[in-house]
Amino acid sequence: MKNLVGAKWLKENNNEDTVIVDCRFDLQIPSYGKDSYLKNHIPDAVYIDVDKDLAGDVKEHGGRHPLPDLNEFKSKLESCGIGNDTIVVAYDDGEVAGASRFWWMLKYIGHEKVYILDGGIKAWKESGYYLSSDIPKKENKCLDIKINKSIIATVDEVKENIYKDTSVIIDSRSFERYKGEIEPIDKKAGHIPSSQNYFWMDVLENDKMKDNKKLKDHFNEILKYKKIIVHCGSGITGCVNYVALDEIGVKSKLYLGSWSDWISYDDNEIKTGE
Numbered sequence: 001m002k003n004l005v006g007a008k009w010l011k012e013n014n015n016e017d018t019v020i021v022d023c024r025f026d027l028q029i030p031s032y033g034k035d036s037y038l039k040n041h042i043p044d045a046v047y048i049d050v051d052k053d054l055a056g057d058v059k060e061h062g063g064r065h066p067l068p069d070l071n072e073f074k075s076k077l078e079s080c081g082i083g084n085d086t087i088v089v090a091y092d093d094g095e096v097a098g099a100s101r102f103w104w105m106l107k108y109i110g111h112e113k114v115y116i117l118d119g120g121i122k123a124w125k126e127s128g129y130y131l132s133s134d135i136p137k138k139e140n141k142c143l144d145i146k147i148n149k150s151i152i153a154t155v156d157e158v159k160e161n162i163y164k165d166t167s168v169i170i171d172s173r174s175f176e177r178y179k180g181e182i183e184p185i186d187k188k189a190g191h192i193p194s195s196q197n198y199f200w201m202d203v204l205e206n207d208k209m210k211d212n213k214k215l216k217d218h219f220n221e222i223l224k225y226k227k228i229i230v231h232c233g234s235g236i237t238g239c240v241n242y243v244a245l246d247e248i249g250v251k252s253k254l255y256l257g258s259w260s261d262w263i264s265y266d267d268n269e270i271k272t273g274e
Helices: 007-012 032-039 070-079 097-108 120-126 155-160 175-179 212-218 238-247 258-262
Strands: 018-022 087-091 114-117 167-171 227-231 253-255
Touching: 007 120, 018 032, 087 097, 087 120, 097 114, 097 238, 114 120, 155 227, 155 253, 155 258, 212 238, 227 238, 227 258, 238 253, 253 258
Parallel strands: 018 087, 087 114, 167 227, 227 253
Antiparallel strands: none
């Protein structure tokens, strides 16, 4: 796996060249991630808050988790000891969502040496490795930002690719939310016209990413498209599908604002049902 590492690898490579990042979070319980980290975490791990560090202020448009101020994000990473040559490994509880968002954001700012702990902290504990409550002190590093615009899609780009024969828009939310039967978070229910539903949790098996063969089988129907745009509710869980596609060598773009941005425009069409 090119984007994921195992617990054994992380244990053996946890050194001064590596920074481990705890990305645990719960959309319904904002304090969950920080509280879990303070209780215990993988030794030497630093904490990144999905809501505060991986997202900026919510505005009229941009969705519930827009990009943060990138200069502030850069400073946060540098204070965590992440520099240009640092190997970064992100983890969460094993569902990969928080870690994938962090992974995608580092790719977006041009940092290539970033990986996800397959199975998250659960895999670490199942391997018999100990946890710590000590807060590490990291030496500030220098990190250069080189924005990679090729992996992000705007709302206008999504509009341009609706019903296009060479493009596909992937909705990573649950099937019930996609159909518009329920909407527990956003103000409007339904989906973007012509989008196809690939629930993000379907790329996981026993709390780990499926192997490449199973991922190719899973995404088989969309591999023919030249352009793939992935989204979810607010640009978090869509990153899981983005990572899974990248695992099998398929390039895609993340519509970062996702459904919560789409519905912020009154003239944007909404579909319901299958």
